[in-house]
Amino acid sequence: MPVVESAVAKGRRANDSMWRWLLAGAVALFAYGLAASAQAQCGVPTSSCRDCHESRAAGLFVAAERWHADHALGDFCSNCHGGSPTTADEGAHAGLADPLANEGERCRICHANRPRIFDSYLALARPPRAPGSAAGSPVLAYDPRPTARASTHLAGTQPNSGRSRNAICLAAIVVIGLLAAAYIAACERGAGVLQSRLRAVFRRSEWSAYACGALLGVVVTVSMTVFGRRLSGSGAYQELAGPLARGLSPSSTYWTQVIRPSEHWNSVVLAGAVAGSAMAAILGGRFRIRWLPDSQWTDVFGASIARRWSLAGLGAALTAVGGGIAGGCTASLALSGGAALSPGAFAFMAGMFAAGIPTARLLYGKYSR
Amino acid sequence: MSIVAALGIGFCFGWLLEKAGLARYDRVVNVFRFRDFTVLKLLLSALVVGSVGVQASLALGFSRSVPVPATFLAGNFVGGLIFGVGMALSGFCPGTIAAGIGEGRLDYLIAGSLGLVAGAWIFGALYPRLFPLLARGAHTAATISQWCGVDPWLIVVLLAELAGIACYAAERARRVANRGPNRDA
Known part of the structure; x- marks a missing residue:
């Protein structure tokens, strides 16, 4: 490769790489749009009920009534209320049902063997009957439309036209930003240098924690907003344990x-x-089949595979039970929940460090490296 | 479509955890020993970027809603305690275990996975007893901003500020002690 390039060739190369960057930006935007439009079709979110009513309205339905408080930490809205929990638009309200109709028929989905539970709910829901009125089945006032209180809270949401205008504006910002970055980078360094640098970055064995964290934040955002899913590790193992x-x-x-x-x-x-x-x-040259951690473990606990495997299994089981009680793991509660500003996420993190620090101290004793 | 999306999200997740070195036992345990703050730095920077991303996406109307995990503070905290003990014992969490498996670690693949499945099964068996207890603590607000009644962006900025302070303190502690994460695998 000639070391000295003519200014024209340099300019053409810069131009080439600029178009490549632009194309990459356009593809990314297209993919995002595709994914966002697919969200409504596939109905990926587990329940759109909680998403809309809780993250957009001010916690209206949790703990407002006893049965709501009792069921608040699960995603059971549709078990009682019917509707379409996989639809994210107004269609979600299709097929809503009175939760307490037919003597608690819908409660039986889960509580078939504990009739006292839904008897107590039915009693709570029964309106005080005027003395002397004819005895009969209680008439429940059930109106699936949002209450006045709910609609004031929901007033903050934007109408569709504003949303698409915002989307166009953001797309313009992203495209212009990418264009500028690509142009400047191509002018300053030259495309070849940029490419070899990029390759080196991908082969580097370790990235900065901040860079990984920031990119992980982007992954969490995409998972949460485009697909309506929390990023989860423990959820996978719950699914895997399911068949068994x-x-x-x-x-x-x-x-x-x-x-x-x-x-x-x-x-x-x-x-x-x-x-x-x-x-x-x-790519980073760190793949190797191994039976034990590379360092530190053997210094403290010895080279016994049985010891490592039993403690690892015990620890794993504890994280699964703890994650079940807390309602998620490091990824699904601390990270995804924290990104959504859930108070529970920070309570979980506090608990994690409050127990992890003394446990590590107990295990390591005088070992101080 | 959704399988491709899930695979893609998982791929990036695993890639980033591996590149940050979180597939290593000592990395995860040493955050509890104040020897290596990689976990903390990664978690906090992801939290800041994630919360900005989520709020921006909601504000711009790209998505109408996001899944918010349930808050029942005592349950979240007690679950966190048990989780922390397990994490300090094993040196992984249910997310980084996937990264460890990808690096070829058999203790993660066999002992860890079996333990997690067993734990999930145990929790399922305890669930009918635990659920009523946990449900008593259900919180009225889904997010901190609803709880305090302030604009979510203020909470995002506050979070970023606190994360910045924590990361600065972590970097400083490493410089002072000068025996940080320089023991690479």
Whole structure:
């Protein structure tokens, strides 16, 4: 390759790379739009009920009534209320039903063997009957339309036209920004240098924690906003445990209603994560089959595989139980929940460090490296 | 379509965890020993970017809603305690275990996965007893901004500020102690 290039050739190369960057930006925008439009069609989110009513309205439905408080931490709205929990637009309200009709018929979906639960709800819902009125089945005032209170809270949402105008404006900002960045980079460094630098970055064995964190933030944002899913590790293992648990106890409410047999999103994400990590490890030269951690573990606990594997299994089981109680793991609660500003995410992180620090201190004792 | 999307999201997730070195036992445990703050730095920067991204997406109307995990503070905290013990024992969490498997670690692949499936099964068995207890603590607000009644962007900025302070303190502690994450695998 000639070291000295003519100014014309340099300019042409810069131009080439600029178009490549532009094309990449356009493809990214197109993919985002495709994914966003597919969201409504595939109905990927587990329940649009909680999403709209809780993240957009001011927590109206949680803990307002006793049965709401009792069911608040699950995603069970549709079990009682009907409707279409996989639809994100107004169609979600199609097929709404009175939750307490037919003597708690809908409660039986989960509580078939505990009739006292829905008897108590029915009693709570029964309007005080005027003395002397004819005895009969209680008439429940059930109006699926949003209440006045709900609509004031929802007034903050934007109408469709403003939304698309915002989208066009943001697209322009992104395109102009990419264009400028590509132009400046091409002028300053030259496309060849840029390309070899990029290749070196991908082969580097370790990236800065801040860079990884920021990119992970982007991944979380895409997962949450485009696909309506929290990024999750523990969710995958709950899905994987499903078939086994359903085999052992086929009537369990948890394994049929909470962890639904049709759910596979998190397992697929997990498979993708294994593939992504393997790719990164191979490119960075860190892939190797090994039975024990490379360093530190053997200094403290010795080289016994049995010891490492039993403690790793025990720790893993504890994280699964703890994650179940807390309602998520580091990725699905601390990270995704924190990005959505959920108070629970920060309570979880506080708990994680409050227990992790003394446990590590206990395990390591005097070891101080 | 959704399978491709899930695979793509997972791929980036696993890639980033591996590149940050979170597939290593010592990396994860040493955050609890104040020897290596990689986990903290990664978590905080992802939180800041993620919260900005989520709020921007909502404000611009790209998405109408996001999934918010349920808040029941005592349950979240107690679950976090158990989770923290497990994480300090094993040196991974259910997300970084995928990164460890990708690096070829058999303790993650076999012992860790079996433990996680067993734990998930145990929690499923405890669920009917635990659910009523946890439900008692259900919180009225889904997000901090609703709880405080302030604009979500203020909380995002506050979060970024606190994360910045924490990261600065972590970097400073490493410089002072000078025995940080310089023991590469």
